[in-house]
Amino acid sequence: MDIAVSTFQDRVMARARRERRPLNCLFEITPTCNLRCQFCYVALDPYKGPYLTTAQISEVLEKLERAGVLWLTLTGGEIFSRRDFEPIYRDAVGRGLLVSLYTNATMVRPEHADLLAAVPPYSVEVSVYGADAEHYEATTQIPGSFARFERGLDLLQRAGVNLTLKCPISTFTADHVAALHAYAKRRGLPLQLDPTVDARHDGGTEPHLYRIEPRDVKRIRDEVHVLATGKRRDGPLPDCRQSEGAHTDELYYCGAGRTGFFVDAMGRASHCVIDRDPVFPILEMPWEELWAQMGAWVTQPLPADAPCSGCGMRGGCENCPARSRLATGSPYLRDSYLCEVTHHEFGVQRTAKDNYRTQSVKRPLGACAV
Secondary structure, three states: OOHHHHHHHHHHHHHHHHHOOOOEEEEEOOOOOOOOOOOOOOOOOOOOOOOOOHHHHHHHHHHHHHHOOOEEEEEOOOHHHOOOHHHHHHHHHHOOOEEEEEEOOOOOOHHHHHHHHHOOOOEEEEEOOOOOHHHHHHHHOOOOHHHHHHHHHHHHHHHOOOEEEEEEOOOOOOOOHHHHHHHHHHHOOOEEEEOOOOOOOOOOOHHHHHOOOHHHHHHHHHHHHHHHHOOOOOOOOOOHHHOOOOOOOEOOOOOEOOOEEEEOOOOEEEOOOOOOOOOEEOOOOOHHHHHHHHHHHHOOEOOOOOOOOOOOOHHHOOOOHHHHHHHHOOOOOOOHHHHHHHHHHHOOOOEEOHHHHHOOOOOOOOEEOO
16 A cells, blocks of 8 residues: 555544544344354354345445445455345445455455456455365365465456455464465565454354464564565664553544444444444434443443553553453453563563552553453
């Protein structure tokens, strides 16, 4: 992305955050998928329909347009498994929304590529689970899926779309980073690697079995940086206390429910794709009421006795209320794994200090209530 465009977008998002304006929406048009990735955050048995029809999706898109949404991401499941993908996509683009697509590419057909070449999306992000069939299919559990992935990727590249590869780093790919980087380089595509593996949105913690060790997260990120730039990540990382939201006492400090939100395949809106509670029926509620109630949830005070209350690392922490709820059952507690990842990332040793819970001052870095 052009630096000037990125800077402008950052300014727009900063203002939208201050004013709580919904500029982006992640819209799940189907929860079903043709792959069976072992660490997927979508429920193993996707909630049953009836899913939104083409006409109902159009109603949702109209609501998003009127609410002022600018960036729309269509996700799944696998988006190309919907036979009505083309009218949904044309409807969204025709409303002036900047449409991004999340896909695994295995179901991309020539007619899809022709559509995207004629009506280009804002961006397409393709999940990749390995640079060879062995690694890829160890994750997807579907024989032949790597060949279908490569065929779909070929079609998307020929269509000339703005394309990025992304890979969740798990125990399946922790030793495969250099190969993934080389694969993306051969393809001439940017690659995003993310070592965060979330629990399923229904609370199932099986995906956590495939998390890499916290101390290895920083090592892999350092490796990725060297592969991408040829340079080491020298010196301390930026102070997380300077990040936006670092000093808020509100429950959520990201853009969830402030600048963005999620809509599932049954028309239920929530502040976050990971934490889908509370939910609001987007086709049945007036938008203003829905947005106000969602805002009341994300801006509620973080309890003073919560483990993360007052933490100086909170603004740059891997943990968040959504992931806390999935790990512990409560958004007010803490995913200890992600807490440890953050300490390794910033090179700050954890020190448990109960008394910080009762103090009004911010804790120094590394001081964790227990």
